Amino acid sequence: MSEKSDSKKQYIIEKATAVFAAKGFKSVTMKDIVEACEISRGGLYLYYSSTEEIFKDVCEKADNSEESANELSKMVESAKASDLLLWFIKEQKKAILSKTDPLIAARYEYAFFKKQNDDVTLAKQNFDTAVKVLKSIIIRGMESGEFACEDPSHAAAGMMFAIEGMKVCSATFGMTEKKVDSELLFMVQRFIEVE
Amino acid sequence: MSEKSDSKKQYIIEKATAVFAAKGFKSVTMKDIVEACEISRGGLYLYYSSTEEIFKDVCEKADNSEESANELSKMVESAKASDLLLWFIKEQKKAILSKTDPLIAARYEYAFFKKQNDDVTLAKQNFDTAVKVLKSIIIRGMESGEFACEDPSHAAAGMMFAIEGMKVCSATFGMTEKKVDSELLFMVQRFIEVE
Amino acid sequence: MSEKSDSKKQYIIEKATAVFAAKGFKSVTMKDIVEACEISRGGLYLYYSSTEEIFKDVCEKADNSEESANELSKMVESAKASDLLLWFIKEQKKAILSKTDPLIAARYEYAFFKKQNDDVTLAKQNFDTAVKVLKSIIIRGMESGEFACEDPSHAAAGMMFAIEGMKVCSATFGMTEKKVDSELLFMVQRFIEVE
Amino acid sequence: MSEKSDSKKQYIIEKATAVFAAKGFKSVTMKDIVEACEISRGGLYLYYSSTEEIFKDVCEKADNSEESANELSKMVESAKASDLLLWFIKEQKKAILSKTDPLIAARYEYAFFKKQNDDVTLAKQNFDTAVKVLKSIIIRGMESGEFACEDPSHAAAGMMFAIEGMKVCSATFGMTEKKVDSELLFMVQRFIEVE
DNA sequence: AATGAATGAGCCTTCATTCAT
DNA sequence: TATGAATGAAGGCTCATTCAT
Secondary structure, X not given: OHHHHHHHHHHHHHHHHHHHHHHOOOOOOHHHHHHHHOOOXXXXXXXXXXXXXXXXXXXXXXXXXXXXXHHHHHHHHHOOHHHHHHHHHHHHHHHHOOOOOOOHHHHHHHHHHHHOOXXXXXXXXXHXXXXXXXXXXXXXXXXXXXXXXXXXXXXXXXHHHHHHHHHHHHHHOOOOHHHHHHHHHHHHHHHOEEO | OHHHHHXXXXXXXXXXXXXXXXXXXXXXXXXXXXXXXXXXXXHHHOOOOOHHHHHHHHHHHHHHHXXXXXXXXXXXXXXXXXXXXXXHHHHHHHHHOOOOOOOHHHHHXXXXXXXXXXXXXXXXXXHHHHHHHHHHHHHHHHHOOOEEOOOHHHHHHHHHHHHHHHHHHHHHOOOOHHHHHHHHHHHHHHHOEEO | OHHHHHHHHXXXXXXXXXXXXHHOOOOOOHHHHHHHHOOOHHHHHHHOOOHHHHHHHHHHHHHHHOOHHHHHHHHHHHOOHHHHHHHHHHHHHHHHOOOOOOOHHHHHHHHHHHHOOOOOHHHHHHHHXXXXXXXXXXXXXXXXXXXXXXXXXXXXXXXHHHHHHHHHHHHHXXXXXXXXXXXXXXXXXXXXXXX | OHHHHHHHHHHHHHHHHHHHHHHOOOOOOHHHHHHHHOOOHHHHHOOOOOHHHHXXXXXXXXXXXXXXXXXXXHHHHHOOHHHHHHHHHHHHHHHHOOOOOOXXXXXXXXHHHHHOOOOOHHHHXXXXXXXXXXXXXXXXXXXXXXXXXXXXXXXXXXXXHHHHHHXXXXXXXXXXXXXXXXXXXXXXHHHOEEX
């Protein structure tokens, strides 16, 4: 089962991604996905038995295919902290502007939906990971003398909260690229005092 | 109609508020509200014809009954900027921890839902207003010599983005009061350098 | 009761007539009539307890106020049969073209509706009366030597059937005045051979 | 889909025909049909999404299964005009007495209903076709010397109007077979003067 | 594995009708 | 008499889910 069904699952995920990007999370029905995939109702149930299940896989795939992680791990060995920070901020900017993640609205919808049902992990993990990465970049910068920062933990967390806020604002009522740039620049200057 | 029906509307709003607080926005059906109100199906339709309509009134009432606005207008004449800031931060803390606003999850859900349908104003207005208030507090503090801040606009916006981020995080995967306190304290110190 | 309530009934009938003319019979609800009358729901029920009851009164009043009957009784004493026939045909033409009777569609709808429930009288009576009138006109014309007709009964019935058919056609898919004139003229010439 | 669903559609049409024959048009609900078919609510919606849609198919099938059309085309080549006329009149008689068409009341109801909504064609087409057929029979009879008629167009139209009127009268308040026979005989004699 | 017809639960909405005032 | 809020039945429609093929 695993091989054949995996390729079919991939196909479903692919089609479903577009559906979630277009309609959010809760509005999507099994019927929507059946139609997008042009498969039979019963056929879909062989692989998934709820939109939520599908959505989880959709997110997972989207997260993995954001090659950022790989990129980072390559850079992190060698690069200068200021380059890493630059890269990190650029990634966040893309995320805020939904350039990498058309699923962002659906993700939040899902997060709020699950909140009601006490299933927390996904969103929290993503956030904590980002904080950790940012913090480690800051610390490296401090060690190399590139940055000065009194409290890297708080600096990283505070920055990620602001970024999270921008994501939400962007996803709900929209933000211009210019505004995002301006805010990010300001944030970097305030949080991390470059020598 | 206005008197009688107004009091009945108030009753419905009251009961519906609990429903939205418990179930978010999209999951709530007219039936849920009918049951919460213990009225007949047809009875509800005399006052409201969609959950969205009800939700708008629920939010409006919740917004008005957050007496903060009044409080502020009283303080703003006389008080020291540092007191105002303290008050502002406390309000935000309450909001983050959902102590004033059990509707927060439903509000975000609604914002994302409307996003799909291009109706933006509400969430944006709330955010912009908060930024304006914060900025004016900062400026007053600068004028009185209490605060030092190079760029009040960015400082205010940045701080509100972070607060927004905390709200979301709190509403989705939860935050402890301690964590919120710690972040807010750090933010205040960083954004506004108290003499 | 009778006086006061009668005037109120008249008022209801008047308003309801417009509703039936516009919407037919079955589509009309008590609510429609309440709204057209601008009275309360309960108020309407003091006088009528179904749309059918109202419709019957609406028709009755419309039938009576079609002053034709009176006109006829005046004419019938004195006039020449050819004048009577002319008058009769003109009345029918108006009816066909719905100029006197905006209720025509509603009447048919009602007739078919009642058919299902075995309540016959109204439509049949109207038809039979018209046949009788026409027949008596023809006979008078024969007596006065104006008309020649071998079988007045059949002639009258046949003519009224054709007129009935034209009414239906006009009420369902429309007929031009010209077409109606042409058919009526032909019918008169064929049925009654004017000397 | 087409094969399986076609046979199912046929089944639905069959059951629905009885419902429309019994209840007319507007009184019929999807629920009525669901119950008549002994299928599920959702099941019916797989094939039809409104009673009107079903009614159209019901009528269409009824029209086609009235084999008259075929019969006529066979006769029309060879037969004498008087035979054709006889056949035509017999068909009409059956229609008037609802022997072929138990749907007649529902058809009229539908015609009046659609009238309110400006959808005309069906009823008009049926009528016009009948006039054309009758006219061509008359003309053939004139050519063969069987009939004498000064104005075949008007004769055909007038006769069909009378037949239409009889249909309505029969469908609403009923007509005896004897009465219908008598009227038809008279009409034929008057309209078409047989040598 | 895959299909898609069929089911039935569940929500939406509208009205006729009642009843306390 | 008159009001209009309230009720609940009735019908519409959509979907998740199953199951025979």
